[in-house]
Amino acid sequence: MTPAFFDRPAEAVARDLIGAVLTVDGVGGRIVETEAYDGEDPASHSYRGPTMRNAPMFGPPGRAYVYRIYGLHSCFNIVCDAAGSGSAVLIRALQPMEGLDVMQARRGVSARAQLCSGPGKLCQALAIDARLNGAPVTAPPFRLGAATEPVKVAHGRRIGISVAVETPWRFAEAGSPFLSRPMQGKIA
DNA sequence: GGCATGATGGCCT
DNA sequence: GGCCATCATGCCA
Numbered sequence: 001m002t003p004a005f006f007d008r009p010a011e012a013v014a015r016d017l018i019g020a021v022l023t024v025d026g027v028g029g030r031i032v033e034t035e036a037y038d039g040e041d042p043a044s045h046s047y048r049g050p051t052m053r054n055a056p057m058f059g060p061p062g063r064a065y066v067y068r069i070y071g072l073h074s075c076f077n078i079v080c081d082a083a084g085s086g087s088a089v090l091i092r093a094l095q096p097m098e099g100l101d102v103m104q105a106r107r108g109v110s111a112r113a114q115l116c117s118g119p120g121k122l123c124q125a126l127a128i129d130a131r132l133n134g135a136p137v138t139a140p141p142f143r144l145g146a147a148t149e150p151v152k153v154a155h156g157r158r159i160g161i162s163v164a165v166e167t168p169w170r171f172a173e174a175g176s177p178f179l180s181r182p183m184q185g186k187i188a
Numbered sequence: 189g190g191c192a193t194g195a196t197g198g199c200c201t
Numbered sequence: 202g203g204c205c206a207t208c209a210t211g212c213c214a
Binding site: 035037043044045067069070071072073075077090092118119120121124158159160161162 | 205208
Binding site for chain 2: 051
């Protein structure tokens with residue numbers, strides 16, 4: 001996967017990332033849930049323009065934007081669309097594939113369906129933290145491979161936000177048991 | 189199953 | 202000072 005893949009609107013990238021395989025130092029799995037955000041979007045960190053915290057969102061596409069939320073959890077985004085639009089895709093859930101034992105140890109949980117079923121959980125499982133903020137996801141320790149087979153993608157409302165709740169920019173593999181929450185949208 | 193709550197840090201008004 | 206793109210736990214039904 002090349003940086004050009006990410007140089008598109010976040011909503012398109014978010015959809016196309018479903019089924020892609022993401023690992024950090026060989027630990028990870030298939031992306032099954034994402035959300036798109038951009039600078040026009042009141043729910044986005046980039047909505048009010050660049051700040052120290054959200055600076056990576058206004059940088060080159062294909063880089064990581066990692067932030068801390070509620071003081072304890074990390075969330076992992078991939079920056080999209082150059083031209084300073086402040087867009088990114090939040091990775092919300094993975095289907096664990098590689099390094100299950102490592103993820104279980106980091107999470108303190110053994111059930112596969114709970115290792116990466118949420119943005120904070122997958123960061124803990126893959127050991128993603130502020131160290132990787134701004135790092136290109138197209139180079140080690142990241143590995144990111146496009147989906148190899150067609151995936152049924154559903155979309156619906158995003159989770160955990162209080163504004164722009166009508167913007168249906170959450171994408172997920174239909175019927176996957178590895179989601180943070182069940183999908184209620186329509187098949188795309 | 190659902191709902192309430194605490195942990196805990198940086199950013200914004 | 203208040204607000205979060207969260208998670209785990211505990212209580213009640």
